[in-house]
Amino acid sequence: MRFNGWVDGQVDSPIAAVYAMADRLRGEGGLLDLAQAAPPYPAAPEVVAHIAEVARDPRGGAYTEVPGLGKLREAFAAELRGEHGGAVEARNVMVTAGCNQAFCVAATSLAGPGDEIVLPLPYYFNHDMWLGMQGIRPVYLEPGPDLVPRAADAEALITPRTRAIVLVTPGNPGGATIESREIAAFAALARRHDLALIIDETYRSFRGADAPSHTLYADPGWEDTVVTLHSFSKDLALPGYRVGAVVASPALIRQACKLMDCAAICAPRIGQEAAWAGLTRAAAWRAERAREIASRRALLEAAMSARPGGFELLSSGGFFAWIRHPFSGRPTDEVVRDLLTAHRVLVMPGTAFLPDDRATLRVSVSNADPTAITTFTHHLHAFGT
Numbered sequence: 001m002r003f004n005g006w007v008d009g010q011v012d013s014p015i016a017a018v019y020a021m022a023d024r025l026r027g028e029g030g031l032l033d034l035a036q037a038a039p040p041y042p043a044a045p046e047v048v049a050h051i052a053e054v055a056r057d058p059r060g061g062a063y064t065e066v067p068g069l070g071k072l073r074e075a076f077a078a079e080l081r082g083e084h085g086g087a088v089e090a091r092n093v094m095v096t097a098g099c100n101q102a103f104c105v106a107a108t109s110l111a112g113p114g115d116e117i118v119l120p121l122p123y124y125f126n127h128d129m130w131l132g133m134q135g136i137r138p139v140y141l142e143p144g145p146d147l148v149p150r151a152a153d154a155e156a157l158i159t160p161r162t163r164a165i166v167l168v169t170p171g172n173p174g175g176a177t178i179e180s181r182e183i184a185a186f187a188a189l190a191r192r193h194d195l196a197l198i199i200d201e202t203y204r205s206f207r208g209a210d211a212p213s214h215t216l217y218a219d220p221g222w223e224d225t226v227v228t229l230h231s232f233s234k235d236l237a238l239p240g241y242r243v244g245a246v247v248a249s250p251a252l253i254r255q256a257c258k259l260m261d262c263a264a265i266c267a268p269r270i271g272q273e274a275a276w277a278g279l280t281r282a283a284a285w286r287a288e289r290a291r292e293i294a295s296r297r298a299l300l301e302a303a304m305s306a307r308p309g310g311f312e313l314l315s316s317g318g319f320f321a322w323i324r325h326p327f328s329g330r331p332t333d334e335v336v337r338d339l340l341t342a343h344r345v346l347v348m349p350g351t352a353f354l355p356d357d358r359a360t361l362r363v364s365v366s367n368a369d370p371t372a373i374t375t376f377t378h379h380l381h382a383f384g385t
Contacts, residue, residue, distance in 0.1 A: 014352035050277035068095025086217030099231035099244035109255035120149035151185035170318030173362035203318030223249035236278035241271030309384020
């Protein structure tokens with residue numbers, strides 16, 4: 001048989017590749033796993049109790065409406081209105097099987113083969129992979145020295161084929177948080193050129209700030225430009241339940257529902273029920289978990305300030321730290337392999353998030369408790385000296 005060239009030409013999952021490398025060393029001692037980001041704690045008791053109730057319900061395994069459970073869409077719209085102000089209604093919310101699917105249905109609703117989407121560097125690799133597999137050309141936007149992309153730099157990249165600009169804030173992999181006024185500048189740029197502004201806010205609850213991430217919903221015309229993507233996986237410790245959301249105009253939601261109907265019919269009901277319970281019953285638990293992750297970031301930032309082994313922290317935020325290794329001219333994939341084999345430390349190579357090698361590593365802060373952070377920096381010191 002023959003394969004779709006756009007799919008066959010893409011890389012395999014970078015996460016899977018890193019863990020395959022680790023699997024070859026199983027049985028040779030403990031592994032400090034700082035590769036894939038995952039909540040280090042179980043779901044809230046309120047969520048677990050509700051899941052058990054749903055599992056016993058004779059209708060607990062039934063389909064939901066294609067755009068998702070009405071009560072979840074209402075609850076999430078209410079949360080966004082409370083955080084951001086403005087007008088967000090249930091009709092603006094579509095529940096997806098995680099934020100990856102949210103990006104896929106949004107991007108495919110907006111662009112097709114030969115079109116272009118502006119993607120800041122370093123990109124989230126699944127965004128870049130999906131665009132390539134759809135025949136959509138990613139146009140890379142270089143960030144500033146703080147890893148924050150600038151709207152003024154993006155304007156020169158817009159062509160008649162451009163359909164959207166993507167932002168991820170806090171960033172994955174870099175952790176950089178884009179300030180509200182810069183997000184507003186991107187929205188204004190997108191509006192001038194009749195583009196969509198897609199904002200992936202998977203880590204919005206982990207910004208370490210009380211102010212809203214943006215105020216775009218307060219604009220009466222926000223639906224003409226803004227598309228936001230969300231994940232309940234990190235926020236509610238539900239990564240295996242696969243539940244996220246697209247927030248957009250009803251017109252875009254309609255297009256995305258066509259894709260959902262063909263791909264999955266609906267997001268898993270159990271995940272939707274879990275997300276609803278977390279949004280409506282676990283506010284205090286969510287706030288405490290955000291403080292826990294912020295504490296881990298602060299510990300890592302302090303530990304990295306001495307540049308152990310010559311490794312330099314470039315940015316951090318959300319669940320991640322972006323670190324430059326000191327081995328100039330040495331392939332980063334090789335550095336990651338040797339750090340694993342010599343010190344049993346697993347991180348992601350920056351090459352998974354860039355079109356070239358810039359001597360960078362992604363570290364998942366969420367996986368690192370205080371003991372792990374100390375162990376990590378000791379290994380960096382030994383590895384680099």
